[in-house]
Amino acid sequence: xxxxxxxxxxxxxxxxxxxxxxxxxxxxxxxxxxxxxxxxxxxxxxxxxxxxxxxxxxxxxxxxxxxxxxxxxxxxxxxxxxxxxxxxxxxxxxxxxxxxxxxxxxxxxxxxxxxxxxxxxxxxxxxxxxxxxxxxxxxxxxxxxxxxxxxxxxxxxxxxxxxxxxxxxxxxxxxxxxxxxxxxxxxxxxx
Amino acid sequence: xxxxxxxxxxxxxxxxxxxxxxxxxxxxxxxxxxxxxxxxxxxxxxxxxxxxxxxxxxxxxxxxxxxxxxxxxxxxxxxxxxxxxxxxxxxxxxxx
Numbered sequence: 001x002x003x004x005x006x007x008x009x010x011x012x013x014x015x016x017x018x019x020x021x022x023x024x025x026x027x028x029x030x031x032x033x034x035x036x037x038x039x040x041x042x043x044x045x046x047x048x049x050x051x052x053x054x055x056x057x058x059x060x061x062x063x064x065x066x067x068x069x070x071x072x073x074x075x076x077x078x079x080x081x082x083x084x085x086x087x088x089x090x091x092x093x094x095x096x097x098x099x100x101x102x103x104x105x106x107x108x109x110x111x112x113x114x115x116x117x118x119x120x121x122x123x124x125x126x127x128x129x130x131x132x133x134x135x136x137x138x139x140x141x142x143x144x145x146x147x148x149x150x151x152x153x154x155x156x157x158x159x160x161x162x163x164x165x166x167x168x169x170x171x172x173x174x175x176x177x178x179x180x181x182x183x184x185x186x187x188x189x190x191x
Numbered sequence: 192x193x194x195x196x197x198x199x200x201x202x203x204x205x206x207x208x209x210x211x212x213x214x215x216x217x218x219x220x221x222x223x224x225x226x227x228x229x230x231x232x233x234x235x236x237x238x239x240x241x242x243x244x245x246x247x248x249x250x251x252x253x254x255x256x257x258x259x260x261x262x263x264x265x266x267x268x269x270x271x272x273x274x275x276x277x278x279x280x281x282x283x284x285x286x287x
Binding site for chain 2: 040042043044045047051054059061062063067078145147151155156159160163169170171175176177178179180182184185186187188189
């Protein structure tokens with residue numbers, strides 16, 4: 001009888017122990033090895049947006065043969081002024097030009113008053129975007145198409161700043177210089 | 192100066208490739224869409240690669256790692272698809 005009791009207690013203890021047993025232990029630390037390249041942070045939106053649903057909507061997302069002559073505020077698309085945004089890791093430069101390429105307004109983060117590292121931030125890009133947009137509106141440009149060059153902190157916020165300043169943005173083009181056989185770049189920095 | 196200008200010259204017609212029209216003044220979505228497309232195509236990765244010179248030994252290391260990763264991912268996908276195959280008359284067996 002005592003053994004039966006003991007067995008029953010043992011059984012209940014083991015069942016209790018099994019209740020508190022956790023699943024297989026997971027590695028909590030990231031695996032870092034010098035031979036395996038570290039994952040890069042990427043650009044905002046590089047992995048997130050649902051591409052299929054965006055493409056399935058029957059809107060004109062991409063240029064076609066006829067989209068060049070589509071009217072925006074009375075102006076055909078090919079005659080819209082262009083806002084070139086040159087984004088680098090340390091600065092953002094905006095240039096508003098005529099459709100043929102003749103420059104009208106130039107603004108950069110340094111001209112706003114930001115110095116050194118503060119130029120290479122998204123806040124600086126946004127502020128500069130607002131300033132150039134207000135200048136453009138004063139000079140008479142309301143509808144523009146945007147051309148972005150480069151990867152950097154100000155890539156998204158520059159365009160946002162333009163819109164906040166009052167410009168109507170029709171399209172966004174990416175003109176980043178990507179080459180598969182570029183001239184030899186400078187050596188990698190060892191920090 | 193002349194050489195760099197020639198290398199950076201815009202020989203292709205503009206506003207055709209890598210262009211997204213903004214719908215309903217929604218530039219956030221347009222930016223994300225273009226980043227997503229470019230990321231998927233591998234353009235952004237290539238830009239980051241060519242920013243600094245990648246020595247041949249680093250190239251070999253990276254390429255081998257990518258090959259191993261691709262093999263692993265393919266096998267894992269096959270396993271997942273196999274495990275997800277089902278033909279049950281009762282969708283949630285054992286659940287009340």
